[in-house]
Structures are given as C-alpha cells and as structure tokens.
Amino acid sequence: MRIGDAKQSYEADEAIWTSSTQKIWFACFLLALAVFPFMADAYFLYMGCLVGIAVISTTGLNILTGFTGLISLGQAGFMGVGGYTVAWMSINTELPFPITLLFAGLLAAAVGILVGLPSLRVKGLYLAIATLAGSVFLHFIFAEWESVTGGMGGLSLEPAHFFGFTFQSDFRMYFIIVPLAVLMVLGAKNVFRTRTGRAFIAIRDRDISAEILGINLLRYKLMSFALSSFYAGVAGGLFAYFYRVVTPESFPLSMSIFYLAAVIVGGMGNLLGGILGAAFMTLIPEALGLLTAALTPFYPNAPIFMSPMLEIIFGALIVGFLIFEPHGLAEIWHRIRRFFSLWPFRN
Amino acid sequence: MPNILEINNLSLSFGGVKALQDVSFRVPENAVTTVIGPNGAGKTSLFNCISGFYKPQQGTIRYQGDVLAGIKPPARAAMGLARTFQNIALFRGMTVLDNIKLGAHVHMKSGLLGSLAYFGATRREEMAVRRDVEKHIIDFLEIDHIRRQSVASLSYGLQKRVELARALAMRPKVLMLDEPVAGMNREEKEDMARFILDIREEWGVTVLMVEHDMSMVMDISDHIAVLNFGRVITEGLPAEVQNNPEVIEAYLGTSDMDSLRKKLNPEREVA
Amino acid sequence: MDWLFFGEISLAGLAMGGLYALIGLGFVIIYKATRVINFAIGEIMMFAAYLFLTFAGGMEMSPWVALPLAVLGGSVLGGVIEKVMIRPMLGESPIAVVMVTIGIASILVGLVELVWGADPQLLPGFLPRKPVFIGEMYLAPKIAYGFLIGAALLIVYLLYFRFSRGGVALRATASDQAAAYSMGINVRRVFNMAWVFGSLAASLAGVLVAATGGLSPQFGAIGLSVLVVVIVGGLDSIVGALIAGVFIGWLETVAGAYLGGEYRMPATFAVLAVILVLRPYGLFGTHEIERV
Ligand SMILES: Nc1ncnc2c1ncn2[C@@H]1O[C@H](COP(=O)(O)OP(=O)(O)OP(=O)(O)O)[C@@H](O)[C@H]1O
Ligand SMILES: [Mg+2]
Numbered sequence: 001m002r003i004g005d006a007k008q009s010y011e012a013d014e015a016i017w018t019s020s021t022q023k024i025w026f027a028c029f030l031l032a033l034a035v036f037p038f039m040a041d042a043y044f045l046y047m048g049c050l051v052g053i054a055v056i057s058t059t060g061l062n063i064l065t066g067f068t069g070l071i072s073l074g075q076a077g078f079m080g081v082g083g084y085t086v087a088w089m090s091i092n093t094e095l096p097f098p099i100t101l102l103f104a105g106l107l108a109a110a111v112g113i114l115v116g117l118p119s120l121r122v123k124g125l126y127l128a129i130a131t132l133a134g135s136v137f138l139h140f141i142f143a144e145w146e147s148v149t150g151g152m153g154g155l156s157l158e159p160a161h162f163f164g165f166t167f168q169s170d171f172r173m174y175f176i177i178v179p180l181a182v183l184m185v186l187g188a189k190n191v192f193r194t195r196t197g198r199a200f201i202a203i204r205d206r207d208i209s210a211e212i213l214g215i216n217l218l219r220y221k222l223m224s225f226a227l228s229s230f231y232a233g234v235a236g237g238l239f240a241y242f243y244r245v246v247t248p249e250s251f252p253l254s255m256s257i258f259y260l261a262a263v264i265v266g267g268m269g270n271l272l273g274g275i276l277g278a279a280f281m282t283l284i285p286e287a288l289g290l291l292t293a294a295l296t297p298f299y300p301n302a303p304i305f306m307s308p309m310l311e312i313i314f315g316a317l318i319v320g321f322l323i324f325e326p327h328g329l330a331e332i333w334h335r336i337r338r339f340f341s342l343w344p345f346r347n
Numbered sequence: 348m349p350n351i352l353e354i355n356n357l358s359l360s361f362g363g364v365k366a367l368q369d370v371s372f373r374v375p376e377n378a379v380t381t382v383i384g385p386n387g388a389g390k391t392s393l394f395n396c397i398s399g400f401y402k403p404q405q406g407t408i409r410y411q412g413d414v415l416a417g418i419k420p421p422a423r424a425a426m427g428l429a430r431t432f433q434n435i436a437l438f439r440g441m442t443v444l445d446n447i448k449l450g451a452h453v454h455m456k457s458g459l460l461g462s463l464a465y466f467g468a469t470r471r472e473e474m475a476v477r478r479d480v481e482k483h484i485i486d487f488l489e490i491d492h493i494r495r496q497s498v499a500s501l502s503y504g505l506q507k508r509v510e511l512a513r514a515l516a517m518r519p520k521v522l523m524l525d526e527p528v529a530g531m532n533r534e535e536k537e538d539m540a541r542f543i544l545d546i547r548e549e550w551g552v553t554v555l556m557v558e559h560d561m562s563m564v565m566d567i568s569d570h571i572a573v574l575n576f577g578r579v580i581t582e583g584l585p586a587e588v589q590n591n592p593e594v595i596e597a598y599l600g601t602s603d604m605d606s607l608r609k610k611l612n613p614e615r616e617v618a
Numbered sequence: 619m620d621w622l623f624f625g626e627i628s629l630a631g632l633a634m635g636g637l638y639a640l641i642g643l644g645f646v647i648i649y650k651a652t653r654v655i656n657f658a659i660g661e662i663m664m665f666a667a668y669l670f671l672t673f674a675g676g677m678e679m680s681p682w683v684a685l686p687l688a689v690l691g692g693s694v695l696g697g698v699i700e701k702v703m704i705r706p707m708l709g710e711s712p713i714a715v716v717m718v719t720i721g722i723a724s725i726l727v728g729l730v731e732l733v734w735g736a737d738p739q740l741l742p743g744f745l746p747r748k749p750v751f752i753g754e755m756y757l758a759p760k761i762a763y764g765f766l767i768g769a770a771l772l773i774v775y776l777l778y779f780r781f782s783r784g785g786v787a788l789r790a791t792a793s794d795q796a797a798a799y800s801m802g803i804n805v806r807r808v809f810n811m812a813w814v815f816g817s818l819a820a821s822l823a824g825v826l827v828a829a830t831g832g833l834s835p836q837f838g839a840i841g842l843s844v845l846v847v848v849i850v851g852g853l854d855s856i857v858g859a860l861i862a863g864v865f866i867g868w869l870e871t872v873a874g875a876y877l878g879g880e881y882r883m884p885a886t887f888a889v890l891a892v893i894l895v896l897r898p899y900g901l902f903g904t905h906e907i908e909r910v
Contacts, residue, residue: 122898133887140884190465198449209436212398214424214453311728318721
C-alpha cells in the first residue's frame with residue numbers, strides 16, 4: 001500500500017485506481033499489451049490470443065462461481081453456444097464481427113438463464129447438476145442438429161471481418177481479442193463497484209440473509225447466469241473466429257472443468273485471480289508440450305504421456321489450491337507485492 | 348400512539364414443534380418495543396415471520412394497516428422492515444463499507460448494464476449512497492476507522508455495530524434487532540443502548556427488539572411483550588411486566604420470588 | 619411393436635439398473651455420512667476395473683481372486699482419498715469440497731491413462747457363458763450374472779447398515795454429527811469407513827460393468843449416470859438410490875436401443891431436469907430446512 005494519498009473525495013475513493021502510481025502501472029500494462037504483437041513471434045502471438053480468450057471466459061465463470069457462489073459445469077456448453085452462433089452467422093450472413101459476437105453473447109446469456117432457471121427451486125450442488133444437465137443437452141444439440149450445426153463434422157467459418165477488413169491472421173485477431181478482454185474485465189470490475197455486484201457477493205456469502213435484506217435471489221442469480229454466459233458466449237465466438245472451425249468436440253465437458261480449475265487456481269471471487277488463473281492454466285499445457293518436445297529425443301514415448309500428465313496436473317492443481325491456497329494465485333501475487341512495496345525498507 | 352405493526356393470532360409450527368401459538372401483540376410507532384422470553388420461546392421465529400422468511404400457518408401481520416401475507420422478504424425490506432440477526436449475518440467477502448451499502452440495495456435502481464459501464468445515473472446513484480452512508484451512518488455509529496476493513500477481521504461487538512449500520516442503510520421504518528447486545532462487554536452495551544435510543548429519537552424509527560439483557564431491556568423499552576413456549580403471556584409497560592408473577596415464573600421456572608425480582612429488577616447499569 | 623425385443627431390452631436395462639443401484643448406494647453412503655457429493659465415484663469404479671484387468675489379465679490370477687483384490691484396491695483408494703484430500707477440507711464450503719472431488723476425478727483419469735494406456739480394453743471373461751433365458755426372453759449372461767453378484771452385495775449392505783454397530787454409527791452420524799460425537803461415536807472413523815464402503819460398492823459394480831461393456835479411461839463418465847440416479851432418488855435416500863438406479867438403468871438402455879446410443883444421456887438427463895423442477899430434492903430426499 002502506498003502511503004500519503006489523502007482522499008480528495010468519495011469519487012476518487014471509489015475509483016478503480018485510487019493512486020497515480022496505480023494509474024501509471026495500468027497505463028504501462030496497456031502499452032505492453034499494445035506493443036506485444038509487434039515484438040512477439042507467431043507462437044507467442046498465438047498464445048497471447050489463447051490467453052485472451054481464456055481470460056474472458058474465466059472472468060465470466062468467476063462472476064458466477066467465484067462471486068455468486070453458483071458452481072457451473074456448463075461453461076463449455078455456453079461457449080459452444082457462442083461459437084456456433086458466430087460460425088452460423090459468418091456462414092449465413094454478412095454481418096461484421098461486433099454484431100456476431102454480440103449475438104453470440106446474447107444467445108449464450110439466454111441459454112444461461114434457461115439453465116439457471118432451476119435456481120428458482122434448488123440451490124448449491126443441485127444447481128451445479130442442473131448446469132451439468134444443461135451442458136449434456138447442449139452437446140447433444142451441437143452433435144445432432146445437423147442442419148444448423150453441421151453435426152459431428154461441425155462448421156468451418158470465414159475470418160472475422162469489419163467494413164471490408166478481414167482478420168485472418170493471429171496478428172489481427174489479437175487486436176480483437178485482447179482489447180475485448182480488457183474491456184470485459186473492466187466491465188466486471190465495474191459490476192463489483194455497484195449494487196449488482198454486492199448482491200452477487202451477498203448471495204454467495206449468505207443467501208437467506210441477503211433475501212431478507214432485500215435482494216431478490218432469483219433475479220440476481222439469473223442475472224449472474226446471464227452475465228457469466230454472455231462472457232462465455234463471447235469467448236466461444238472468439239474461439240470460433242480464431243480456429244475458424246467448431247465441432248461438438250471443441251467444447252467438451254473437460255473444458256468446463258478447465259475453466260473451473262482456472263477460477264480456483266487463480267482465486268475464486270477475485271478478478272485479478274481469474275486473469276492469472278486463465279493465463280496460468282493456458283500456459284501449462286504449452287509448458288508441458290515444450291518439456292515433452294525436449295524429452296522426445298531421449299524418450300520417444302514422451303508424447304503419449306503428455307495428455308494424461310495434463311489431466312493429472314489439472315486435477316492436482318485444483319485439489320492442491322483448494323487445500324493449501326484457497327485464495328489462489330491472487331493471494332500469492334498480493335503477498336509478493338506486499339513484500340516488494342516495503343522492500344527497500346524491510347530490513 | 349398508533350401501531351405500526353399488529354400481530355394477530357399468529358401460529359407457526361415445525362412438524363411437532365409449536366414455535367408460535369396464537370401470538371398477538373402490537374408494536375406502537377416510534378417507540379422501543381422489546382420481546383423477551385426464555386430460550387426457544389419463539390422470538391426469532393416471530394422476527395422471521397415478520398421478515399417473511401417463515402410463513403405462519405395461521406394469523407396475520409399488519410404493517411401500517413396492510414396485511415403482509417404473500418409479500419416476499421425483499422419486498423418487505425423495501426417497505427421499511429429492516430433487521431439484524433441473532434447470529435451475525437454479515438457478508439464476509441465484503442468490506443465494512445460494502446456491507447453497509449448493501450443495505451441500501453432496495454432503494455437503488457441501477458441495472459446490469461449501468462453496473463457494467465459504471466457511468467451516468469449508476470455512478471451518480473452509487474456516489475449518492477456513499478455520501479449518505481458516510482454522513483448519516485458511519486459517522487453516527489463511529490465506525491469511520493474500520494470502513495475499509497473486511498468484516499471477518501472485526502471484533503464481535505464491532506460486527507454487531509456494522510450489522511446495525513447495514514440495517515440503517517435500509518432506511519427502516521421498523522428496525523428489528525435480534526439480541527443486539529448479546530456477547531458484548533459493558534461498554535459496548537452502553538454504546539449500543541445509546542445508539543438505539545438515538546435512532547428512535549432522531550430518525551423517528553420504530554424499534555422492535557429481542558433481548559435477554561434485562562437491565563438494558565428495562566431501561567430502554569417503552570413497551571414489552573413476553574413470550575413463553577410460543578405464547579404471549581403478557582405485554583405492557585416495563586414496570587407492569589417486571590412485576591407480573593406469571594412472567595417471573597416463566598422466566599425462571601420457579602416461584603422463588605426474591606431471587607427473581609432481583610434478576611428482573613437489576614441495578615441500573617445502562618447509561 | 620416387438621414385445622419380445624422390448625422385454626429383452628428392458629430386462630438387460632433392469633439388470634444394468636441393479637448395478638446402478640449398487641453404485642448409487644455407495645454414493646449415498648458417502649453423502650449421508652460426510653455430506654460430500656463425490657464426483658469421482660465413476661473414476662474409483664474405473665480404477666478398480668483396471669486393477670482387475672491387471673490381476674486377472676496381466677498377472678493371470680484366477681478371476682475369483684482378482685475380483686476381491688480389485689474391489690479391495692478400489693476401497694482402499696476411497697479410504698486414502700478421504701484421508702488425504704477430503705479431510706483437510708472439513709468445514710469448507712460444500713462447493714469447494716465438490717470441486718476437490720472433481721479434481722480427484724481428473725487425477726485418476728490421468729493416472730489410469732498413464733499406467734494402462736488410452737486404448738479401450740476388454741476384461742478377461744470370468745462369468746459363465748451359458749445364455750440365460752427368462753421365459754422366452756434372452757439375457758446376456760454377463761449382464762445376468764453381473765446383476766446377481768451386484769444384488770448379493772447390495773443385500774449384504776442393506777442388512778449390514780440396518781443391523782450392525784457400524785451401520786448404527788453411520789446412521790447416527792448421518793442424522794446428527796454433533797450428537798453422534800457426544801455419544802462416543804468416532805465420527806472421523808465413520809467418515810473414513812463411509813468412503814471405504816461406498817467405494818467398495820462402486821468398485822464391485824465397476825468391475826461388473828466393465829466386464830460387460832469394456833474399459834477405457836473414459837469409463838468414469840458412468841459417474842454422470844450415477845449422479846442422475848442419486849439426484850432423482852434423493853441424495854440422502856437409500857431407497858431412492860435403489861429405485862432410481864433401476865429406473866435410470868432401464869431408461870438408458872431402452873433409449874439407447876430404440877433411439878440410438880447418442881440418446882442415452884439426454885434421455886436420463888431429461889428425467890433429471892424434470893425432477894429438479896418438480897421435486898427438487900429428489901423422489902425420496904429430505905429437504906433440509908434452513909435457519910437464519
Ligand atoms: N427452521 C426451523 N426448523 C425447526 N424448528 C425450528 C426452526 N426455527 C425455529 N425452530 C424451533 O422453534 C422454537 C423457537 O425457536 P426460536 O429460534 O424462535 O427461539 P428464540 O426465542 O429465538 O430462542 P433464543 O433465545 O434461544 O434465540 C425452537 O424450539 C426451535 O427449535
Ligand atoms: Mg432467537
């Protein structure tokens with residue numbers, strides 16, 4: 001914590017960045033994001049895009065699970081809705097990407113509300129299972145509704161475009177994905193500065209008291225579902241534009257677990273945590289991939305072990321963080337920062 | 348004084364347990380009404396009925412003349428029925444300030460889109476609430492120094508005070524306090540008693556309270572109702588209730604009058 | 619409509635349902651005692667089935683030795699999971715605990731694939747091969763005998779929990795942990811035993827199911843069907859698990875036979891969705907009253 005920033009007014013006190021140091025750091029961060037694609041090689045660009053998509057989806061799931069306390073096993077399904085919406089629209093319409101992505105988010109939000117409807121009557125784990133049911137149905141629809149989804153073969157789509165400009169390379173996609181990710185994270189940050197966000201957290205912490213204090217549980221739970229699946233839908237839409245193909249296998253149940261893991265590892269109910277978790281979880285498979293590649297000359301079988309090792313690592317991260325660091329990477333990050341902000345004076 | 352709340356023939360049971368039986372009493376406006384009674388008498392259940400969390404099998408609750416039946420808890424909160432809880436029910440993931448602001452929820456309007464943008468009306472509304480909370484509640488309850496802290500880190504007494512602050516942010520007409528001084532030390536109790544009286548006088552709020560601490564009850568109540576085994580045994584002025592033999596008996600389950608009187612007429616402790 | 623075919627399919631479905639009932643029972647035991655929803659139960663089953671594969675296949679033990687050993691292995695796994703990963707979560711939110719079991723499931727899938735490979739495998743046949751006829755209806759022998767073995771264990775369980783000391787301790791813990799503790803019941807031990815016994819039931823069912831349908835690292839997905847079973851029956855209801863187990867087993871098989879394999883899951887999940895809306899706490903589950 002910086003010392004000596006007398007609070008001028010409540011406006012300043014309620015701002016996201018309450019000190020000029022913080023503002024400068026954020027500006028530097030944005031600048032770094034902006035120059036990154038010009039410095040990075042193809043591989044890092046590709047990773048940057050993946051992390052951006054993961055950040056959006058993780059932030060969405062964090063809103064629902066981390067902040068509102070509703071576990072969802074349907075995240076991949078909601079992303080699928082977004083992905084298929086974008087794919088279908090890019091094939092059947094000429095609409096530019098902002099519109100298709102908006103539709104992807106809105107349709108996913110609508111489906112999210114539908115899946116969240118059982119929260120009218122059930123909560124907690126029963127609700128988690130309702131989301132599981134939702135994802136089973138969605139998967140079924142992706143696979144079977146051939147005239148729209150292309151069945152098991154899926155859909156291939158055109159690159160994103162906007163007023164004649166097409167985004168066919170990772171370099172260009174980066175400039176859609178990353179700004180959107182920044183905007184959406186800031187949007188989420190805003191939500192938690194207002195009554196909506198407080199209502200979410202209240203529901204997570206003590207739903208009954210929250211209701212007695214004036215929060216309409218159903219309304220806010222559904223709102224959380226809608227918002228969270230909107231994020232998922234946009235992330236799914238970006239996923240579709242990025243890979244330019246969607247199939248039912250693009251959005252498996254394990255993807256929902258991946259995002260749950262990202263939220264847990266990053267820190268439930270912490271937006272910064274969601275970002276860290278998304279980046280961390282996206283990079284792990286890559287790190288493991290590099291390791292495998294390095295080992296293959298000595299152990300030709302190494303590639304076979306890669307996918308099971310990933311499963312084990314994901315699982316172990318979930319279990320390990322829940323047991324040993326339930327506040328996730330965000331907490332570790334804060335500890336490091338506290339250390340450094342006192343650093344020169346520490347001893 | 349007119350009655351802001353009228354409870355008529357309220358009955359509530361859980362399976363075989365009769366938590367409330369034919370309970371009737373009035374809560375006069377702009378006064379401090381206290382419900383006392385032994386453990387398990389049904390006091391909290393009564394609050395839960397008024398909040399709309401429990402649905403009584405029989406009887407009615409009238410609030411400002413209208414029957415409350417069928418109105419959901421959030422709507423009741425919006426109508427001015429605010430409360431605190433016996434087992435502190437703060438939201439542990441939020442700061443003190445956010446907990447208090449949450450109380451203002453029912454009086455705010457901004458929706459999801461406004462929240463995402465934090466712009467225009469939403470922003471103005473948030474700032475207005477912040478100013479309001481700072482000016483009228485945080486200063487009044489003397490909790491400026493903890494507003495940024497997470498509620499989990501506070502002492503028990505302070506947590507109770509933050510709960511009161513949150514209830515005040517609901518702009519209550521009737522403030523229901525479930526054991527507001529339980530577990531507090533003497534100084535904290537005195538503060539709380541002072542706050543309650545100030546709230547009644549300066550804010551014109553009706554206070555309905557459940558409390559076991561007899562000296563405080565006798566000191567600040569204008570009106571007392573006594574519950575025992577789910578029934579009202581008597582209601583009236585503190586002095587009337589205090590000397591009612593039935594109350595004495597119910598409270599201690601014995602008729603050893605002397606020790607009981609002592610218990611019910613304690614030395615005046617509260618300022 | 620071909621009634622004979624329908625009868626045969628139904629019979630196979632009911633037999634499968636018997637095994638679901640057994641797994642559901644294992645699940646409910648764990649839930650009742652510890653209030654943990656075990657998303658890893660399918661993976662525990664899978665682990666036991668792979669152990670059987672190793673004992674009976676690779677090590678060429680007699681199946682009748684391999685079976686108890688494999689089941690024992692699965693039970694020990696359950697006990698170890700409880701001790702190492704669930705116990706530290708005592709007092710945490712149920713959501714966090716569920717996520718731990720999801721993590722465990724993921725670890726087990728990875729381990730199994732690492733040790734036994736990703737390809738589907740067949741278990742060595744160990745059940746009698748003679749076709750079974752009930753009236754005119756043919757029932758595949760693997761399914762029939764699998765059902766009989768499963769049903770036998772199920773009956774043993776029901777009797778055990780009804781009459782033994784362990785059963786009383788379990789039920790006491792389930793109904794009121796604090797009271798059970800004050801009566802001198804070792805609640806921690808009950809937790810552990812619940813995981814051991816729950817996993818035991820699941821492990822036996824795992825080997826029997828794998829014996830009819832084969833085994834792969836995706837086998838744990840059967841846990842999803844089990845989840846449907848226990849939600850439909852009511853998480854804390856043994857009767858519920860039995861009835862819902864048989865029903866869901868039947869429905870899944872019939873839907874698979876008439877509509878195609880891709881309809882198995884949607885069919886059962888549709889039932890689940892209906893139940894969640896109409897009877898949120900399952901057919902026989904208890905709805906816990908909340909207080910403030
Ligand atoms: N949700 C519930 N389910 C079952 N029984 C309940 C429930 N709520 C209250 N009861 C029962 O109703 C009776 C009255 O309880 P209540 O909490 O209203 O008492 P109280 O007067 O507030 O007691 P205390 O002074 O201990 O707070 C008790 O017997 C209690 O066990
Ligand atoms: Mg009480």
